[in-house]
Amino acid sequence: MTDSIRTRLDNVRAELVALATAAGRPADAVQLVAVSKTKPADAVREALDAGQRRFGENRVQEAIAKFPALRDEFPDLALHLIGPLQTNKLKEALECFDVIETVDRPKLAEALAQAYAKGPVRTRALLIQVNTGEEPQKAGIAPREADDFIRDCVERLKLPIAGLMCIPPVDDEPSLHFALLHSIARRHGLAALSMGMSADYRLAVQQGATHVRIGSAIFGERPPVSA
Numbered sequence: 001m002t003d004s005i006r007t008r009l010d011n012v013r014a015e016l017v018a019l020a021t022a023a024g025r026p027a028d029a030v031q032l033v034a035v036s037k038t039k040p041a042d043a044v045r046e047a048l049d050a051g052q053r054r055f056g057e058n059r060v061q062e063a064i065a066k067f068p069a070l071r072d073e074f075p076d077l078a079l080h081l082i083g084p085l086q087t088n089k090l091k092e093a094l095e096c097f098d099v100i101e102t103v104d105r106p107k108l109a110e111a112l113a114q115a116y117a118k119g120p121v122r123t124r125a126l127l128i129q130v131n132t133g134e135e136p137q138k139a140g141i142a143p144r145e146a147d148d149f150i151r152d153c154v155e156r157l158k159l160p161i162a163g164l165m166c167i168p169p170v171d172d173e174p175s176l177h178f179a180l181l182h183s184i185a186r187r188h189g190l191a192a193l194s195m196g197m198s199a200d201y202r203l204a205v206q207q208g209a210t211h212v213r214i215g216s217a218i219f220g221e222r223p224p225v226s227a
């Protein structure tokens with residue numbers, strides 16, 4: 001028999017506390033972002049009933065279809081955008097997400113600054129996605145451009161940048177990427193580090209992750225991506 005969402009959540013949460021404590025960090029140092037992409041609202045509800053409040057989605061439209069109704073019932077729900085953001089979806093994203101983890105290019109940063117200048121939005125915190133593996137098919141600012149980009153976002157555009165996010169290449173040793181992300185964040189005094197997924201969150205917590213984005217270890221396997 002497969003474990004329930006509640007059981008898996010309890011196990012992951014207990015592990016995050018144990019890992020943080022073992023690393024000499026506070027027990028609540030790591031926030032669990034439960035990645036519910038492709039999963040039905042019923043699965044999200046099961047997680048909500050088990051006390052989970054922070055979720056990650058990678059598509060704006062999917063999040064808008066699933067979350068507003070759940071949010072009416074659970075006003076303290078927090079939603080993270082963890083997938084690429086097109087500027088034509090920006091307005092909707094700023095109404096739906098509490099955190100956008102995928103600020104990855106100057107054009108998007110400029111558009112965000114314009115949107116913030118226009119008035120209040122839901123999104124309170126932004127993370128800059130760094131393409132630590134310099135993979136051409138992957139989003140994120142290149143490591144060698146990261147310092148200038150972060151400075152520009154914070155100092156000139158006054159964006160609420162809370163930290164950095166990365167998705168290591170699938171076939172690479174993730175700890176190199178986690179260490180690189182941590183060192184860039186440290187130079188800029190950025191506190192939030194979103195790194196670690198189902199396969200590598202233990203390592204990520206040991207290397208200072210403040211947010212882990214865990215999908216399949218909680219909700220089960222997803223169907224293969226159809227481009």
Ligand SMILES: *Cc1c(COP(=O)(O)O)cnc(C)c1O
Nearest residue numbers: 035058082197198213214215216
């Ligand atoms: C899907 C996804 C995750 C979760 O992946 P799992 O391996 O299912 O834990 C984390 N981060 C991002 C950016 C994702 O797209």
